[in-house]
Amino acid sequence: xxxxxxxxxxxxxxxxxxxxxxxxxxxxxxxxxxxxxxxxxxxxxxxxxxxxxxxxxxxxxxxxxxxxxxxxxxxxxxxxxxxxxxxxxxxxxxxxxxxxxxxxxxxxxxxxxxxxxxxxxxxxxxxxxxxxxxxxxxxxxxxxxxxxxxxxxxxxxxxxxxxxxxxxxxxxxxxxxxxxxxxxxxxxxxxxxxxxxxxxxxxxxxxxxxxxxxxxxxxxxxxxxxxxxxxxxxxxxxxxxxxxxxxxxxxxxxxxxxxxxxxxxxxxxxxxxxxxxxxxxxxxxxxxxxxxxxxxxxxxxxx
Amino acid sequence: xxxxxxxxxxxxxxxxxxxxxxxxxxxxxxxxxxxxxxxxxxxxxxxxxxxxxxxxxxxxxxxxxxxxxxxxxxxxxxxxxxxxxxxxxxxxxxxxxxxxxxxxxxxxxxxxxxxxxxxxxxxxxxxxxxxxxxxxxxxxxxxxxxxxxxxxxxxxxxxxxxxxxxxxxxxxxxxxxxxxxxxxxxxxxxxxxxxxxxxxxxxxxxxxxxxxxxxxxxxxxxxxxxxxxxxxxxxxxxxxxxxxxxxxxxxxxxxxxxxxxxxxxxxxxxxxxxxxxxx
Numbered sequence: 207x208x209x210x211x212x213x214x215x216x217x218x219x220x221x222x223x224x225x226x227x228x229x230x231x232x233x234x235x236x237x238x239x240x241x242x243x244x245x246x247x248x249x250x251x252x253x254x255x256x257x258x259x260x261x262x263x264x265x266x267x268x269x270x271x272x273x274x275x276x277x278x279x280x281x282x283x284x285x286x287x288x289x290x291x292x293x294x295x296x297x298x299x300x301x302x303x304x305x306x307x308x309x310x311x312x313x314x315x316x317x318x319x320x321x322x323x324x325x326x327x328x329x330x331x332x333x334x335x336x337x338x339x340x341x342x343x344x345x346x347x348x349x350x351x352x353x354x355x356x357x358x359x360x361x362x363x364x365x366x367x368x369x370x371x372x373x374x375x376x377x378x379x380x381x382x383x384x385x386x387x388x389x390x391x392x393x394x395x396x397x398x399x400x401x402x403x404x405x406x407x408x409x410x411x412x413x414x415x416x417x418x419x420x421x422x423x424x425x426x427x428x429x430x431x432x433x434x435x436x437x438x439x440x441x442x443x444x445x446x447x448x449x450x451x452x453x454x455x456x457x458x459x460x461x462x463x464x465x466x467x468x469x470x471x472x473x474x475x476x477x478x479x480x481x482x483x484x485x486x487x488x489x490x491x492x493x494x495x496x497x498x499x500x501x502x503x504x505x506x507x508x509x
Numbered sequence: 510x511x512x513x514x515x516x517x518x519x520x521x522x523x524x525x526x527x528x529x530x531x532x533x534x535x536x537x538x539x540x541x542x543x544x545x546x547x548x549x550x551x552x553x554x555x556x557x558x559x560x561x562x563x564x565x566x567x568x569x570x571x572x573x574x575x576x577x578x579x580x581x582x583x584x585x586x587x588x589x590x591x592x593x594x595x596x597x598x599x600x601x602x603x604x605x606x607x608x609x610x611x612x613x614x615x616x617x618x619x620x621x622x623x624x625x626x627x628x629x630x631x632x633x634x635x636x637x638x639x640x641x642x643x644x645x646x647x648x649x650x651x652x653x654x655x656x657x658x659x660x661x662x663x664x665x666x667x668x669x670x671x672x673x674x675x676x677x678x679x680x681x682x683x684x685x686x687x688x689x690x691x692x693x694x695x696x697x698x699x700x701x702x703x704x705x706x707x708x709x710x711x712x713x714x715x716x717x718x719x720x721x722x723x724x725x726x727x728x729x730x731x732x733x734x735x736x737x738x739x740x741x742x743x744x745x746x747x748x749x750x751x752x753x754x755x756x757x758x759x760x761x762x763x764x765x766x767x768x769x770x771x772x773x774x775x776x777x778x779x780x781x782x783x784x785x786x787x788x
Contacts, residue, residue, distance in 0.1 A: 240608055266608075267652070287652035295650065303639070303649035312638065314657040316612045334616065336658030338699055339691040341684040345643050364698060395586040396607040 218388040220439040222488060225411045226252040228439075229376055232281075234262040236322075236372070236407055238379030238400035239450060242268040242291045242458060244392070246380035246413045248446035248488050253279060255484070264372055266318070266399070268450060269463070272298035272470060275308060276480075282309040284372065286318045290463055291451075297470035312345055313337070313369070319399060321372035326405035333366035343367070377407035380447045381432065382455060383423055384414035388437030389430060391423045394453040397431050409438040415455050417442035445492055461502065462495060535764045537711060538563060538786035539772055540730050541670075543764045544709045546571040548623055548666040554578040556588075556606075556614060558622040562785040564668035564709075566595065566776050568623070573771055582606060595777050615655065618702060621664040623709075624656060628681040629667060631723045631744040633705045634688030635660075636681040643683050656685035661692075664704040670785045672710035674743040689722030711786045712738050714761055719747045728761040 226249065229235065239245035250270045253261075254277045261279050265271055267288030274280050276298040288299035302308045313321065316336040324332040333352050343349055350368050357363025379400040381390035390412045392400070404410040412432060417440065423430060449466065451458035469479035483494045545567025549557050557568035557579045565584070569592035572579040580603075583589050588604030606614070614620050626635035627650055637656060641647030659665055665686065669676055684691060692700035707727070708715040714727040725747035729735055735758050739746070748758070764772070772782070 285652060287654045289651055300649040303646055306645040312652055314653055315608075315655040316615055316658040319609065319612050334658070335661045335699075335702070336615070336655075338657075338661050339684075339687045339695045340653065340657035340660070341638070341643065342653055342657050345683075362698065395605075397609070398607070399609060 218434070218437065218440050219386050219417070220411075220441050222248055222252045222413070222441055222443060225249060225378075225439055225441060226256050226258070228409075229253070229256075229258055231258050232260045233258075233375040234264060234373070236374040236377040236403045237263060237265040237270045238377065238398060238403045239268065239270070239447075240266040240396070240398040241287070241289045242293075242449075242463065243396070243451045244380050244382075244394065244398060244400075244447050245270045245450040246378045246443075246446065247273075247448055247450060248443035249378045249380075249411065249413055250274065251484065251488060251491060253277075255487075264374060266315070267296065267299060269296065269466065272296045273484075275299055275302035276470065276476070278307070280308045282311065284311040284313065284318075284321075286313050286315040290467060292458065292460055293463060293467045297467055301470075310345075312342060314340070314342055317342070317367065317369045318372070319402070320369040322399055322402040322406050324369065324371035325373040326402045329371060331368040331370050333368055335366060337367040337369075338365075372406055374403065374407035375409070377403040377410040379403055379410065379412055379432065380443075380452070381412055381414045382452065383416050383418060383425075384412050384432075384440045384442075385418050385420045385423055385434075386440065387420050388412060388432075388434035388440045389420075389423060390414065390432035390437065390440075391425060391429050392431050393425060393429060393455070394451075401431050401436075404432045404436040407436075410436050412437050412440045413443040413446045414440065415442075415444055415446065415452065443488065446488075448492075448495065459495075462498070465498070535731075535769060536783065536786075536788045537730065537732065538782035538788065539764050539769060540761055541668075541709060541711060541786050542566045542570060542772055542777075542782060543768055544714050544728075544730070544761050545623060545666075545668055546574070546576075546768075547714075547762075548707050548709065549576050549579055549621060552576060552579065552621050552664075554580070554619075556580045556582075556620040558582070558611075558620055559668075560623065561625050561668045561670065562595070562777075562781050563670065564623045564625075566772060566782060567668075567709075569593070569776055570768060570771055573775070574768060580604070592776070594775055595781050596779060612655070612658075615658050615662050618662055621666070621706070622659050623666040623668050624659065624686065626667050626669060626676065626686065628676060628678050629669065629708065630678055630681050630688060631746075632688035632690040633667075633686075633708070633717050633722075633724065634681045634684045634691060635667065635686035636683045638683040638685045640682050646682075653683070653685040657687070660687040660703060660705070661700070662702050664706050666706040667708045669708065669710045672712040672738070672741045674741060677742040677744065679744050689717050693722065712741060715746070723747060726758060728759045730761045731763060 583599035639646035
């Protein structure tokens with residue numbers, strides 16, 4: 207047997223501040239998860255607090271998109287939707303679109319996946335039927351079609367949408383577990399497209415609920431979604447997906463998400479929300495959320 | 510489940526009388542659930558994908574009764590071994606369908622989806638993206654989601670809980686889902702998987718089986734007048750008092766007593782359907 211390497215993988219372990227400090231304004235940044243599910247919210251909150259601007263955000267959009275729109279960080283959004291799932295519409299995304307504050311590249315969900323697949327495999331495009339005939343073609347005048355070279359004899363060969371590669375400067379994903387080398391594991395029912403985000407990016411950063419030593423990731427091997435070969439840095443952020451769904455550890459914080467959505471729909475309420483929850487660091491956020499729940503429970507108890 | 514397959518066949522005279530009595534107190538929501546279920550009749554062993562309470566109930570009801578081959582989900586990544594009651598734990602799974610595989614399945618085609626729509630026009634083009642000019646919408650909605658891929662790849666139906674001229678518009682602002690006119694313009698090869706099946710609303714059932722592919726009234730729900738539908742629709746409909754039907758517009762079939770029992774006592778004990786469609 208080969209000798210087991212005991213070289214520490216320490217250099218991959220980093221901090222939220224270092225990760226966000228390594229990003230630059232104008233970058234194209236992919237954000238993993240889906241809607242209001244396993245979003246790297248601690249990293250998103252750090253971008254919210256940062257001086258970064260002029261970002262192109264690529265996301266199956268949820269409150270990540272909303273928060274970054276609220277902070278004026280987004281120049282262009284590439285997305286098939288933005289939703290909070292249990293609250294159908296994302297208020298900050300709506301407001302940004304309705305005041306013309308962001309550019310939008312609006313793709314079908316499947317087209318979006320093909321764009322990530324193309325980037326992950328260093329292809330310029332991948333063909334798909336999805337998008338044909340719809341207004342996706344009208345609102346993205348740069349989209350091209352491609353004709354199959356394998357037309358049946360006597361028939362016109364099929365014409366398909368050529369989805370361009372969604373190549374990313376950086377990807378941010380949140381895993382249930384990761385090891386100090388940067389291997390990422392999901393423990394819920396759905397991997398979403400996080401491995402594709404990792405492979406489509408020049409640099410991928412993984413935040414996780416719990417960081418373990420190499421070889422200590424339990425669970426079935428098929429839950430080992432992201433390989434360290436695609437990861438530039440890993441950081442432990444317990445509750446770092448809050449308030450999105452991070453099952454099985456933590457379900458979605460529905461009460462807090464409702465509070466977010468209600469606040470986001472009104473400028474004054476949003477100022478109060480941002481002042482209370484988003485003006486400090488991640489530790490201050492966690493403490494503010496804990497106290498909000500405490501007050502809420504006390505309020506209900508006296509009714 | 511003992512009620513499986515008891516879709517109203519072989520009822521004796523006594524049971525028929527009982528069915529008649531139960532029909533009379535079927536709510537509008539229950540009529541809608543059954544009309545949604547009918548969308549999947551004859552589909553066999555494919556995924557019944559549904560959005561919206563009555564539509565999800567319809568898929569599960571169809572599977573419990575006349576279309577047992579259907580596959581249904583827990584609303585998440587699991588294909589459940591049995592249809593799951595609303596709000597109940599998923600129970601045993603017979604398959605795994607995370608989002609990525611669901612998106613692949615759209616391309617594969619063994620799927621009939623029933624979507625919602627914020628706007629729908631006479632050719633079945635639908636909008637869930639934005640109201641107003643796309644460039645700067647008056648009201649930003651979800652985004653196109655999977656509607657473009659769904660409609661070009663899979664049989665597609667729609668469930669619209671509140672039939673009104675705000676939804677049934679002459680022209681949609683953004684075509685997320687393809688209608689019959691857009692499919693025709695793509696040509697027969699590109700559109701060979703496009704298949705708009707039916708539209709179910711709180712007032713009636715509609716399809717597109719007309720010479721020009723425009724919307725047709727198929728049936729009116731019990732308790733609804735044709736005039737209500739005309740007033741709530743922003744474009745002319747085919748099928749109103751056509752000679753072939755002797756001037757009579759058919760009534761949507763009421764639920765059988767077995768179907769009512771499954772809806773009320775198994776699938777939706779909490780009555781969530783009544784929040785989507787008021788009695």
